[in-house]
Amino acid sequence: MGQSLLEALHVRVEGSGKKILVLAHGFGTDQSAWKHILPFFVRDYRVVLYDLVCAGSVNPETFNFCRYTSLDAYVDDLLHILDALGVDRCAYVGHSVSAMIGILASIRRPELFTKLILIGASPRFLNDEDYHGGFEQGEIEEVLLAMESNYEAWVNGFAPLSVGADVPAAVREFSLTLFNMRPDIALFVSQTVFSSDLRGVLGLVKVPCSIIQTAKDVSVPMSVATYLKNQLGGLSTVYMLDTEGHLPHLTAPNMLVEKLRLALSG
């Protein structure tokens, strides 16, 4: 591992600020998703960017099907990267699956994080008794089946759905990165994501969290944001973004930047 992991996951450190900000992308994107956001923070922060091991840009050989069976392995990666870079305090911005990774990482190493900013985060996608995650078991199986049977068709259907807002450039970008994922890895990771349930552990998070939620997100219903806010152990705030879609950093970067700055300064 060591340096090789940093290389494999294309870890980059940009910017000249004193404070450290980690931008972690979500499922189906890679670090390029932050390109609209990054310029706004390079002056005041040192921004750490990396690709999740499941990202399409990472050599698929790195993806060990036996290792990445749960989110904990991703957390290992993140903590490893931060340790290798010598980061001792940082603010963390995580989108979708990375938000969950951030939550777990902050449970394991609370002293490492000053703040978690969770974009489109969901502790559990499946509905449960008195919990509305947005998906029924059957629906998820359907999604997985669709991915399985024809990945490209699924990508073409899922990308506009997920992007939500009418921003063709964002749809294009997301489809591209989504399609770059090897289908089997994509499927495997979505299995992992859909089968994770962070509800029980949210109370262990002591780091202050900001939850950024768009007005309409096909993957994360509004109730989830409220649930997160209530369940998270630390001080947490919800910021609403007046746009739609699961990928505000692609569709409405300027709005997101404002919220991010607000969340980071608060």
Added chain:
Amino acid sequence: MPTPVSAARACLTQEAVATLDEAVAVARRRGHAQTTSLHMVSSLLSIPNSSLREACTRTRNNAYSTRLQLKALELSLSVSLDRLPSSRTNKVEEPPVSNSLMAAIKRSQANQRRQPENFSFYQQQYSSCSSVPVVKVELRNLIISILDDPLVSRVLGEAGFRSCDIKIATLRPVNSFHGHHLFGYSSRYKRPQPPLFLCNFNSSDSTSEVSMTSKGFTFPFMGGFPGEENSRRIGEIMVKDKKKNPLLLGVSASDALRSFLETVQKKGEGVLPTRLIELNVICVEAEISRFVNGDCDEELIKLRFEEVEKLVQNSVGSGVVVNFGDLKAMGEESVCVDALRYVVCELGRLLQIHAGKLWLIGAAASYEIYYRFLNRNPSIEKDWDLEILPITSLRFSTEGSFPRSSLMESFVPLGGFFSTPTDMKSPFSSSYLNVVRCHLCNEKCEQEVTALSNGGVTDLSTEKNHSSLPSWMQMTENGALNGVAPLKVKDDGMLLSAKIAGVQRKWDGICKHHHYNQPLPKMNSHQLTFQFPCVPGTQVAEKRKGNASNDSSNHTFASSTECGSKNKVQFLSTDLEQISSLKTHSPLDVLSEAENRKISSKSYEKPSAVEDESAILKPNPLKSSSASINNGHTSPTSTTSVTRGLSLHMLSASTGREPGKPVDQCRVGRTKEFSGSLSTDADTFSGIISNHPTHSSSCFFNSKDPKMLYKALVERVGQQEEAIRMVVETIVQRQTKIAGRRGDLWFNFQGPDRLGKKRLVVALCEILYGSTESLVCVDLSFKEAMSHTDTLFKLQGMNTYDVTIRGKTIIDYLAENLSKKPSVVFLENIDKADPVVQNKLSHAVSTGRFSDLQGREVNVRNSLFVTTTRFMEGGQIFSSSQETTKYSEENILRAKGWPIRMLIGIDLNDDLTSQNATDKGFSSPILMSKRKLIGTDGSTAPCGGLETTKRVHKASNSFLDLNLPAEESEIWDTCSADLDCDSISENSRSWLEDFIQQIDKMVVFKPFDFDGLADKILADMKECLCKVVGTDCLLETEPEVIEQLLAATYLKGCEKVEEWIQHVLKQGFIAARKKFNHNACSVVKLVSYKGISPEETPQILLPARIMTN
């Protein structure tokens, strides 16, 4: 258009050419007009050592013997070939290559070009010779592409083959797991190794079973379950020195615990550390649970613990794991505290004695449960040496959710697109979501697919028009296909197949929706929502346009004249509210509103300005106003154009006819004092305006006389004379030495008085450019823009940037506007702007060019930039919330137009007040609090009065929830103030200093004297009350009301407020006097009535009526 064979030959390698020639020969023999993929297949099967034939034999999921299947294949192929139309009459020597076959060749070409090992080769070729290199397609790639052809896959399907299986077989030659020519994904990163993606799990994965490397392909998902991962983690915790007793936390923690214990009992090698291989497990969950619930006595549990102890002492392995199970049992309310304490102590004792040999393990479903347990046993983490392990992965409830091996269809990027009905036969086809189409739809779908693949690119939309489906549905499908569009650039083959997939999806959707009446599959329904966000703005705009034309046609000339003139009056009076209403309503609305206003204003205003104006304007020549209406609705840009039309009209009116009068009228409404200087000013104006049409596009420094400019500005702004003087001086200076310098001019307005700054800029823009059309306003402070609405500023509908403009950054917005025309750019709060914008601004001020995010540069010469900061010189933040001021600018700007309500009570000196007031029955609880009042004799200082009113307001909180919003906003203030300090980072400050160095002129604004104004307003009101009721009556005013009035003054000038006091308030007092018999000690209190939410009430700062209770 078929391609000549020679052209196709040029794209192929020798081996492939031979096959093609064979195919051409087959086509000729059969007298077919074109050489299709089917011919190609037949040729591929017939050549010696046929790789296709060989691949067919290697497909693994054969239901029948291979030999039989091959026979069937030949048969079905010949049948299909027979079906093709043949013309014996005019035999072609070389039947040209059909489009579908050519497309397949192109596709394989593209694929080959993308393969990494070829990449550098072609790149070199490309750079050495200027022409596009010709990729010679290898036979194998050609086979794969041909297999994509729906015709071919149908033929194969009929013989029981599946094209994707054959594809995989082709890609993986015998005895070699390293087929180099797998399709590489078009990744941006070059991979060190060939992009295998079926066979590489084994190499990187030493822990997986050996069986994986056995022949063929084992599914990777079986390799590691999340459960194993959890067990491994638990093991890791247990071998630590400290905190080594894991407590699993998570919804599926119990499952994880169970699976861990199973692993332990199975001596789970490979998962657990070697130290933990020989573990014994004792479960005490049931006993503990019964004991703490009082179902069994202490003896029993003691016995059990002794048992445990014995086992630990005698254990031969590495130790004992004591499972205390789910914490839920111990965390319940009914649990006996002593029993629980006993259990905790005992287990803790055991742990201490047998450290290293004994572990505790347990689980809790959620943090709450653990927390409850922790509350009862605060030191439990230490006593039991617990380490909390979050368990986040669910146990899969059904094996069904695991992917089945049919996934491999999608392994080949182009595979699995063609869910032809024949797929149904094959054993794995159940994975298709939507094969079930009814016959009709199926046929139609196939038609389209065939049309697509034969015709290459067929216009789908025309086909869709033929179908009888509702249009919205067609739109949806269009959307779905649009989604495919991004891939167009990559590969036309991919495009084709994607299109086919799209068509199939479409028909699936249609079929499901119409013929089965089943709920739409999820994808479809979402595509609907995706499609719909069409720009509502344009529609509205069109509607408005329609309105405008309706308006002009329906009304007589006379009425439109009136309409025009009234609009004009309002426009000229530069009433900000009016402008916004113009923007939001159609002219028709404006007309009615204008009339309403007029009527309402008549009721309380002296029939002065409005009536006079309209009287003068009525005899206007019909021509001018009708022209303005025409302008309004003929120009394509909807509502703004109406404003523009009106403003043009204003120009034409003032330049065309006696210049004095209209301009004169616009003043009358605002400033009567200036009537003395009317004529000269009017001259200035008309001079400037008449200059405007000829010169405005080139340069804005065409006001010849600085004095005139100064006068005009002062008059419009009404304050900040010093600042205006500096601005004018700078402009004039620039004007005199314009030669050899850039035309852009940069100001920085510092200090408070946000409205003053804005007003000055608006005035500048109007005078220099004739209208506010070329004014671009952006507030760069990101917080203000989102968090609270500055109601006053919302009233102005200029070209204001709004974050809700989707997909457009501030920079794009600026660049776009700057590229249009020379303009006045008003950038507020640059100190709070984000670094990107700040950099762009620095760049612009130093080079005269503003570049957008894409790097395109826009010339900013001839533009006037006004930036504002609330900083004062020296970097000190001006804080208006200092001790010295009672009314801060921020609060005033945030004031809302509540209705004002009058409460009347009796002041019976101190204690008896409340009782009597309630007895009288006309008091609100506010009056119950003790108060000191502003005496009409002026003996109480206004400041004191204000203090008490504030206190009253606070005290009343317990009674009136109406005040809650106000309280909240106060909290807001404090946080926002904190944030403000925070957000201006050192970097931003240093940037600002640099920036200010570069700009042309820095202008400092003075704070607006709100306190003085408040005193004056209070005095006016008292005087008014005194006149109506008499000196004995006391007046008390809520701070909100004062703020509201101050805001009105700030926005509209003193006169309006004075008038309001003289009329509306006076009416209110009179009404109150009638209603209640004022005696000597009555108290009149003005409060803002917040019963109605501000959204419902129009933003009128000076309500037309005072509410009485």
